[in-house]
Amino acid sequence: MPGSFLRLGELLVAREVISNLQLSVALAAQRSSKRRLGEILVDRGYATEEQIASCLAAQYGYGVVDPSEVQPERDALQLVDPEIALTAELLPLRQSGGVLECLIADPIDISWTDRVARVTGLRLSLSISPRTALVSAIRNWYRLDPELASGSAARGVPQLPERYQSVQSRFAIDGATLVGAVDSVLGREVSLLFIPDASGENSNRADSIRWAAKATGPGLCAVHDWWEVEEGGWAVFERLTGETLANVLETRGPRVPAQAADIVSEIAEGVDVLDVAGGKCGFVCPRNVVLLHSNRSVIAPLSLPPHSYIAPEVLNGEEWNSSADVFALGVLLYHTATGTNPFEYESIGETEAAMKRGPSWDVTPLPAAMVNIIKRCLSADPSQRYVSPLQLSLALKSCDWPSTMHVQSRPTTVVAADREALLDSITSGYEPQERQTFWSKLFGRRAA
Numbered sequence: 001m002p003g004s005f006l007r008l009g010e011l012l013v014a015r016e017v018i019s020n021l022q023l024s025v026a027l028a029a030q031r032s033s034k035r036r037l038g039e040i041l042v043d044r045g046y047a048t049e050e051q052i053a054s055c056l057a058a059q060y061g062y063g064v065v066d067p068s069e070v071q072p073e074r075d076a077l078q079l080v081d082p083e084i085a086l087t088a089e090l091l092p093l094r095q096s097g098g099v100l101e102c103l104i105a106d107p108i109d110i111s112w113t114d115r116v117a118r119v120t121g122l123r124l125s126l127s128i129s130p131r132t133a134l135v136s137a138i139r140n141w142y143r144l145d146p147e148l149a150s151g152s153a154a155r156g157v158p159q160l161p162e163r164y165q166s167v168q169s170r171f172a173i174d175g176a177t178l179v180g181a182v183d184s185v186l187g188r189e190v191s192l193l194f195i196p197d198a199s200g201e202n203s204n205r206a207d208s209i210r211w212a213a214k215a216t217g218p219g220l221c222a223v224h225d226w227w228e229v230e231e232g233g234w235a236v237f238e239r240l241t242g243e244t245l246a247n248v249l250e251t252r253g254p255r256v257p258a259q260a261a262d263i264v265s266e267i268a269e270g271v272d273v274l275d276v277a278g279g280k281c282g283f284v285c286p287r288n289v290v291l292l293h294s295n296r297s298v299i300a301p302l303s304l305p306p307h308s309y310i311a312p313e314v315l316n317g318e319e320w321n322s323s324a325d326v327f328a329l330g331v332l333l334y335h336t337a338t339g340t341n342p343f344e345y346e347s348i349g350e351t352e353a354a355m356k357r358g359p360s361w362d363v364t365p366l367p368a369a370m371v372n373i374i375k376r377c378l379s380a381d382p383s384q385r386y387v388s389p390l391q392l393s394l395a396l397k398s399c400d401w402p403s404t405m406h407v408q409s410r411p412t413t414v415v416a417a418d419r420e421a422l423l424d425s426i427t428s429g430y431e432p433q434e435r436q437t438f439w440s441k442l443f444g445r446r447a448a
Contacts, residue, residue: 008037008108011055012047022046032187038106038131043165043182049130053105057128060107065127067091067103067137076100079120082142082251083243088112089131091138099123105131143251158231164192174287174303176205180239189239190224193302196232207280208301209235214279219270221290221300237300245297245336246286254339257367258401263289264333265396266297271329272390275322282320284328285309286335308343312355313382315348323382325389330377333396338364356380369399 009023018026018041026040041047050064057064076092079100085091089105090112100122104113107126117124129137160166164181179192195205206226213223225236245263248255255263267289271281285305290298307315311327314320335341342359345351358378361371373395379385386392 008052008056009041011059012041012052015055015058017051017055018046029187036106042131043184049132053128053130056107060128062107063127065103065129067129067134070103070137072141077141079122080116081119082138084112084116084119085138085142086135086243088116089134089138090116091129091134091141092116095122099125101125101127103127103129103134103137105129105134158194158229160192161234164190176303178240178302180241183236189241191237191240193235193237194232195235205301205304206233208283208304209233211279211281212274212283212301215273215277217270217273218296219266219268219298220273221298223301235301238298240290240292240298240300242290242292244287245289245291248291249286249335249339254364255336256401256403257337257370258403260333260337261370261396261399261401263291263297263336264329265393267299267332268329268389268393268396270299271325272322272388272393275325275389280320281325282328284325284332286332289332306341306344307348308341308345308351311382312352312380315352321382322388323385326377326385326392327382329389329392330374330385333370333377334359334374337366337370367399367402370401 009018009027012018013020013023022041022044026037026044026046029040029044030037038047038049038052041052042049053064056062070091070093072092073094076094079095080090080092088109091103093101093103095101100116100120102116102124104126105128107113107128113124113126160179160181163183163185165184166179166181173193175196177194179194181190181192182188183190193209195209206228209223209226212220213226216222221240222238223235224238225234227234254260267284271284274281281299283301283303283305284299285303287303288299288301288305290300292298305328309328309331311324314324331341331343340363343351343354345354355378359374366374373392377385377392386395
């Protein structure tokens with residue numbers, strides 16, 4: 001291993017991969033965009049991910065491994081939570097003799113490798129892989145975002161506009177296509193959603209995007225732009241780096257009451273901002289809730305909600321209003337806290353009958369206060385529901401919810417120990433010992 005270490009840019013210049021001028025341009029872009037230098041160099045075509053991996057491997061004495069040629073052992077995957085693996089861009093391969101062999105994209109970021117070592121109690125043996133291929137392998141082996149990665153990209157997607165450079169594989173999502181990209185004009189990362197043939201049912205999706213663009217705020221995914229082309233329409237969102245709530249519930253089961261309340265209260269705030277601004281939400285459902293790595297939960301108009309999330313009066317032909325959003329948020333809270341959708345049936349008639357009966361409270365034991373909140377949201381009489389999504393959010397924040405639940409979650413590929421705490425810290429910023437209620441935040445006092 002070399003006796004002295006160079007920064008990545010200096011290392012690439014020393015190996016004649018890039019020029020000093022290219023490094024200066026990339027560093028200037030890094031200061032304005034706050035992105036990683038390696039990503040900028042790749043996006044601008046100055047270097048490939050393989051060249052960067054090779055240079056880092058030579059600098060730190062690691063090997064370079066193609067992630068498509070490895071097969072991680074299941075026991076090794078169970079040692080690291082999928083959210084940690086994806087955020088750290090680290091794929092565990094196998095465990096032997098107190099050592100966990102892993103692939104990593106950036107060996108310089110020791111904060112994440114130290115965290116994985118602490119959680120697993122093992123020493124790490126690292127090899128380097130190109131970033132995009134590694135992230136794809138992590139998603140594949142952990143089965144992350146199956147609704148996005150369930151197939152190849154939708155056909156008929158036109159070429160990206162010149163100002164956008166793709167930084168992520170294209171994923172099919174409910175007939176549309178989601179693309180991670182960089183806006184080269186403004187120097188920021190974005191997500192692009194292409195909706196083919198923005199007419200018929202897809203016109204409703206286009207309308208949802210237009211409504212969502214009417215406001216920005218906590219709990220809302222920022223909509224930067226929308227334009228139509230001959231093949232369909234393009235929406236430009238803030239970069240959605242995280243995981244959908246639908247996939248969390250499907251692969252890891254229900255959330256503890258504290259986290260369920262945190263997620264839904266933040267989404268409710270965003271829905272309320274949109275309602276007040278004159279936008280029509282109407283797309284509340286787990287597929288449209290994204291738990292970002294930046295400790296935010298946002299709602300984004302990625303797909304149309306199932307009829308199980310549509311208030312009974314709207315199913316019967318009445319006009320949408322904010323009370324319908326309160327109903328959908330009540331379904332979302334029940335779904336998040338129990339892992340089941342109480343009104344999920346194939347036909348609308350069966351769904352309406354289930355809504356009249358009300359949900360079952362035997363699925364997962366919930367706090368009495370949360371049961372009362374959900375019952376009020378799901379009242380058949382809209383006048384008996386919360387007046388607004390904001391009132392629902394305040395009701396959720398006014399309680400000190402438990403951080404555990406005595407329920408056996410569905411089987412999963414990750415270890416139960418540490419899973420909930422890690423998911424909480426990554427996806428919603430919740431820390432059990434630092435829990436604050438709405439009133440303690442208001443008066444500056446921590447809950448006991």
